[in-house]
Amino acid sequence: MIRRGFIAAFRAILADRTAAILLVGSAILYSFFYPTAYSGEVPTRLPVVAVDLDRSGSSRALVAKLPALQQAELVARLSSPQEALAWIEARRASAAVIIPDGYEQNILRGGQGAVALYGNGAYLLRSSTALSGVAAAIGAAGREAGVDQAQASGAPAAPALSLIQRPLFNTREGYGSSVFPGVAFLVIHQTLLMGLALLAGTIRERQGKRRLPAGDLLGIALAFLVIGLCDVAYFTGFVFWFQDYPRAQADAITLFVAAVAFISATVAGSLALASFFRTRERPIQLWIVTSVPIFFLSGLSWPSEATPAWLVALSRLLPTTPGIHLMVGVNQMGASLEEQSGELANLALLTLLYGLIAYARFSARRVGAQETLPRNR
Amino acid sequence: MPTALLESMKRELDFLRRNFWDLSLVTWIPFILLAAVAVQMSAGVMRDLPIVVVDRDGSGFARELIRRLDAASGLSVAEQAPDMQAAERAVRSRRAYAVVLVERGTAEEIQKGSTAEVVAFYNASYSTPSGAALREIGAVVQAYAAQLATTQTAVVLGPGKIRRPPLAVRTTILFNPQGSYEFQLVALVHPAILHLIFMVAITSALGRELRDGTIGSWLERWPRRDAIYAVAGKLLPYFCIFMGWAVLATGYLAGFRGWPVAGSIALILLGYATMYLAYIGAALLFVGITLTMGTALSAAGLYAGASFAFAGAIFPLESASTFARLWSALLPYSAFAKLLAEQWMMGAPATDSVRQILVMLIFLLVGAAIGLPPYIRAARRPEIWGRR
Structure with a gap:
C-alpha cells in the first residue's frame, strides 16, 4: 500500500x-x-557628496581625505547644503558630508570640530550600516587632520573603552x-x-x-x-x-x-x-x-x-x-x-x-x- | 460608457459574487496579508533585544557596564555566561543576538589611563536585530567611556589632558528622523503584496475564460474595438477594488500610524493606479503569449513575486550583476518604489515622480500591444481553449 x-x-x-x-x-x-x-554582496562604497562651508586649511585637508575612504566614494564637491539635498533627492548621492563654517576655529581653540553627515532615511535599511561606517571613517580621518592642527594643545587622551565588533557565523555579512x-x-x-x-x-x-x-x-x-x-x-x-x-x-x-x-x-x-x-x-x-x-x-x-x-x-x-x-x-x-x-x-x-x-x-x-x-x- | 465595457463589468462582478475563492482572493486574503505585516512591524523600533555578557574581569567597571547595557532601551541582558562556549550556545539556540565580552584586566587598563577593549560578537545570520543590538551596545560603551574620561582618566593624567576628540561626526537621517523600520518596511511591503495579488487575480480572470472555453461566448460577438472595451470592463472591478486597498494601506500608515507624507498623497495614489495599469500590461502579455491559465499564473508569480528583492529599495542594486539591474528595470514595482520614496519620505518635486509614472505607463502600452491581439483572436479559436 x-x-x-x-x-x-x-x-x-x-x-x-x-x-x-x-x-x-x-x-x-x-x-x-x-x-x-x-550579487552586489560586498558592502559597496556609499556615493557621498561633500560641502565645505569653512574653506579653511583643516576643512580642505578633511575633504582631501574623503576620496581615500574605503566605505565612501566622493562623487561631487558642492557649494551649498541645498545643492547636496537635491543630489540626495535625485538619488545621485546616498549621503552628504557638510563641514560647517567655523570648523577650523573650533579645532584651533582646542574645541571640537563638528561635521554633519546626512543620510537618506527613505532608504534606511540599505544605508544605516554603511552610514555608521562612513561616520567612523570620517571621524578617524578627521582625528589625524585635527591632531596636525592642534599640536600646540597636546594630543587628546585616549578613550577609556573601545568596542570591537566581530560577526559570528555569517562572516561574509x-x-x-x-x-x-x-x-x-x-x-x-x-x-x-x-x-x-x-x-x-x-x-x-x-x-x-x-x-x-x-x-x-x-x-x-x-x-x-x-x-x-x-x-x-x-x-x-x-x-x-x-x-x-x-x-x-x-x-x-x-x-x-x-x-x-x-x-x-x-x-x-x-x-x-x-x-x-x-x-x-x-x-x-x-x-x-x-x-x-x-x-x-x-x-x-x-x-x-x-x-x-x-x-x-x-x-x-x-x-x-x-x-x-x-x-x-x-x-x-x-x-x-x-x-x-x-x-x-x-x-x-x-x-x-x-x-x-x-x-x-x-x-x-x-x-x-x-x-x-x-x-x- | 460603451455597452461592451458595462456588460463585461457586470458579468465579472456576477462571477465574483458566485465564486467564493475568487472573491476571497480580492477581499479577505489581501486583508489578512496586509494586516499581518502591519501588525508585525507596528513596534517600529526594536526594544529589549536579548544579549549575553561574559565578564572575565569581575571589576566594578564591568558591573557598571553590564548595568548600563541592561538599562538601555534597545537591549536586555538575558544572562551572564561563565565562558564564551556557554555564551555562543545561547546565541546558537537564539536566546541572544549578541555576546559582550569584558576581558580580564579591563579595570587595570582603565586605571592606567589607557584604552580597554570590549568585544561584541553578534549573530550575523540574523542581521537586522543583531545590527540594531550592535548599534545600541556601541552607544552604551561610548557613553560610559565619555563618563570615565572625566572620573578616571582625569585622575591619572591630570585634568589638563582631558579634551574631547578634535572631531565629532553627527549623523542625521533625513526624511525618516525616527529611523523607524515600520515606516520604511510597511510602506514598501504593502504595495509589494498588493501588486502581486492584483496580477494573480487578473491573470486568473483573463486565463479562466480560456481554460473554461467561455471566452467565445463572452468576447466573440464584439467587434475588435468593443472587444478591447470588454477586456477593460472585465478588469475594471479588480482595478477599483485594489485602488481601495491602496487607499486603505496608505491611510493606515499616514493617518492611523501618523507617518507624515512629505510630498503629495495624490501622486502616491496616482502611482498606485499606474502601477496596477503596468501589471495589467504584464498580465495581458503573459496570457496573450501562453494562452494557458496555469502557465500564465506561474509566470505571473515568478515575475511579480520577487519584486521586493529586486526593487533596490531594501538591498542596494547599484553593484549587483547586470542581470539583476536589468530585471529590476523590467519591474513596474521598482519605479513605484522610487516614486514612493520621493513622494512619501523625501518630498521631492512632482516633476521627478512624473518620470516614474511615465515609465510605468510604458509597461501597459507594450504589454497590451503584444498581448491583447492574440487574446482577442483566441475568442474565435476554440481549438486552443481548455489547455491546462
Whole structure:
C-alpha cells in the first residue's frame, strides 16, 4: 500500500508537466535567479557628496581625505547644503558630508570640530550600516587632520573603552548571505505545497472525492518527503556552495534529522491543505501571494522580540517559522539538535497535527464516488 | 460608457459574487496579508533585544557596564555566561543576538589611563536585530567611556589632558528622523503584496475564460474595438477594488500610524493606479503569449513575486550583476518604489515622480500591444481553449 502510493505519486508528477516544473524546475530556477538580487554582496562604497562651508586649511585637508575612504566614494564637491539635498533627492548621492563654517576655529581653540553627515532615511535599511561606517571613517580621518592642527594643545587622551565588533557565523555579512539561506527553505516549502496541492486538485477534478487508504497516503507523503530532501540537499550542498554563502556547519546526521523534521511538517501541512482544493490552478492562485508575509513571520529578518506575542504564537503554526530557524541554525550557525530542540518539537507537533487532519480528510471520503456538486471554478 | 465595457463589468462582478475563492482572493486574503505585516512591524523600533555578557574581569567597571547595557532601551541582558562556549550556545539556540565580552584586566587598563577593549560578537545570520543590538551596545560603551574620561582618566593624567576628540561626526537621517523600520518596511511591503495579488487575480480572470472555453461566448460577438472595451470592463472591478486597498494601506500608515507624507498623497495614489495599469500590461502579455491559465499564473508569480528583492529599495542594486539591474528595470514595482520614496519620505518635486509614472505607463502600452491581439483572436479559436 505504501509502495503503491509512493510510486503513484512519482508517476503523477512525471505525467504532469506543470507539476514537474513547479516541483523541480522552479526550485532550480529560483536557486539561480533569486541570489542575483544580492550579487552586489560586498558592502559597496556609499556615493557621498561633500560641502565645505569653512574653506579653511583643516576643512580642505578633511575633504582631501574623503576620496581615500574605503566605505565612501566622493562623487561631487558642492557649494551649498541645498545643492547636496537635491543630489540626495535625485538619488545621485546616498549621503552628504557638510563641514560647517567655523570648523577650523573650533579645532584651533582646542574645541571640537563638528561635521554633519546626512543620510537618506527613505532608504534606511540599505544605508544605516554603511552610514555608521562612513561616520567612523570620517571621524578617524578627521582625528589625524585635527591632531596636525592642534599640536600646540597636546594630543587628546585616549578613550577609556573601545568596542570591537566581530560577526559570528555569517562572516561574509552580505545581504544575500543573511537572507537567501532562509529564503531557500521558503522556496522549498512553497513549491512542495503548491505542487502537491496542484496534483490533489487535478485528481479531485477528474475523479471526484476519492478515499485514500492510510497506506497510500503515507506512500504519497514519503514520495514528497524524498523530493523535499533532494531539494534540501541541492540547496545546502550545491547552491550555498556555489554562491559561497555560510554553510555546512553541522555534521551530515544533524542536517539530515533537521531536514526530515522540516520537510515532514511541510508535507503534512501540504497534504492537509491540498485536501481542500477542488480545482487544479487554485493552489497556485491562492498560495503564491503568501510568500512575503510568511517570510517576515518566520522571524529571520524581523525579530520575534519586536512582534506582538499573539502573532508570534500564530506564526508557529506555519512549518516555515520553526523550519527556517532550525535550518539556518543548523546549517549556518552550527547549532546542535539539542540547542534547537524547541524548533524540533514545534515541527514534530505540526507534523502530528497536520498529519491527523490530512488522514481525517482523506479517509472520510466515499470510495470512488464522483463529485455530484457542480464544479467550482 | 460603451455597452461592451458595462456588460463585461457586470458579468465579472456576477462571477465574483458566485465564486467564493475568487472573491476571497480580492477581499479577505489581501486583508489578512496586509494586516499581518502591519501588525508585525507596528513596534517600529526594536526594544529589549536579548544579549549575553561574559565578564572575565569581575571589576566594578564591568558591573557598571553590564548595568548600563541592561538599562538601555534597545537591549536586555538575558544572562551572564561563565565562558564564551556557554555564551555562543545561547546565541546558537537564539536566546541572544549578541555576546559582550569584558576581558580580564579591563579595570587595570582603565586605571592606567589607557584604552580597554570590549568585544561584541553578534549573530550575523540574523542581521537586522543583531545590527540594531550592535548599534545600541556601541552607544552604551561610548557613553560610559565619555563618563570615565572625566572620573578616571582625569585622575591619572591630570585634568589638563582631558579634551574631547578634535572631531565629532553627527549623523542625521533625513526624511525618516525616527529611523523607524515600520515606516520604511510597511510602506514598501504593502504595495509589494498588493501588486502581486492584483496580477494573480487578473491573470486568473483573463486565463479562466480560456481554460473554461467561455471566452467565445463572452468576447466573440464584439467587434475588435468593443472587444478591447470588454477586456477593460472585465478588469475594471479588480482595478477599483485594489485602488481601495491602496487607499486603505496608505491611510493606515499616514493617518492611523501618523507617518507624515512629505510630498503629495495624490501622486502616491496616482502611482498606485499606474502601477496596477503596468501589471495589467504584464498580465495581458503573459496570457496573450501562453494562452494557458496555469502557465500564465506561474509566470505571473515568478515575475511579480520577487519584486521586493529586486526593487533596490531594501538591498542596494547599484553593484549587483547586470542581470539583476536589468530585471529590476523590467519591474513596474521598482519605479513605484522610487516614486514612493520621493513622494512619501523625501518630498521631492512632482516633476521627478512624473518620470516614474511615465515609465510605468510604458509597461501597459507594450504589454497590451503584444498581448491583447492574440487574446482577442483566441475568442474565435476554440481549438486552443481548455489547455491546462
